[in-house]
Amino acid sequence: MTVTSTQQGVITEAEFVKIVILTSDGRLVPARPLADDERRDFEIHIRRHFLESLAVQLKTSKTLRPHGRSLMLQINFRVAAPLVTDKRLRYFLAHFDVKAMRYTDPVFLVPSAFFHRHAKHGVGRGKIQMQFKAAWSRVRETCGHSGRCPRPRWEAGF
Amino acid sequence: MWSQWALPQAQVGSRILEILEDLTGSAALDQHATDLISLPGVLWLGRTDLSPTVQRRRAA
Numbered sequence: 001m002t003v004t005s006t007q008q009g010v011i012t013e014a015e016f017v018k019i020v021i022l023t024s025d026g027r028l029v030p031a032r033p034l035a036d037d038e039r040r041d042f043e044i045h046i047r048r049h050f051l052e053s054l055a056v057q058l059k060t061s062k063t064l065r066p067h068g069r070s071l072m073l074q075i076n077f078r079v080a081a082p083l084v085t086d087k088r089l090r091y092f093l094a095h096f097d098v099k100a101m102r103y104t105d106p107v108f109l110v111p112s113a114f115f116h117r118h119a120k121h122g123v124g125r126g127k128i129q130m131q132f133k134a135a136w137s138r139v140r141e142t143c144g145h146s147g148r149c150p151r152p153r154w155e156a157g158f
Numbered sequence: 159m160w161s162q163w164a165l166p167q168a169q170v171g172s173r174i175l176e177i178l179e180d181l182t183g184s185a186a187l188d189q190h191a192t193d194l195i196s197l198p199g200v201l202w203l204g205r206t207d208l209s210p211t212v213q214r215r216r217a218a
Contacts, residue, residue, distance in 0.1 A: 044174055
């Protein structure tokens with residue numbers, strides 16, 4: 001029996017909450033919007049500081065696709081127009097290893113402006129098709145094992 | 159293209175903290191800039207709509 005997409009959503013969101021709290025030493029508070037109609041899974045703020053929050057939309061895959069000798073992380077999904085782009089909205093994209101019961105390094109935290117610009121794959125029946133396709137093996141070689149990913153070059157612009 | 163946004167999951171919390179602190183800082187700067195610009199005698203050269211114009215009258 002395989003994990004359904006609904007179960008996958010619940011599991012990966014719980015795992016994301018665990019990571020955010022533990023890797024911030026409890027400083028970050030992820031909260032779920034009650035009405036999930038704005039395509040954001042979490043609103044995250046710094047504990048006891050309510051001025052700013054970061055919205056995060058999760059997109060995960062249980063599989064890595066072979067591509068020659070390497071592996072690709074490919075995530076496809078469709079969203080209804082219009083796309084909401086905001087500097088306070090990021091996409092968290094990751095491979096979830098069902099056997100290991102955790103995400104596999106590296107994961108991706110992409111600003112919505114950059115994501116919408118580069119992942120737009122087509123439009124059909126009133127929906128915008130998005131495709132995230134990363135050379136996962138190569139990125140993993142760069143930063144997955146060492147724990148030192150290159151810093152985003154354009155972080156300030158997003 | 160996407161590799162610049164990759165990070166180990168152990169760094170997710172610290173990266174989000176950095177992003178939030180940057181957002182808080184820029185919001186504070188925006189407010190500071192607004193306060194400064196609203197001072198009398200201060201011109202914001204990028205906002206031509208707010209720059210005073212000099213009405214010249216032809217000499218009679």
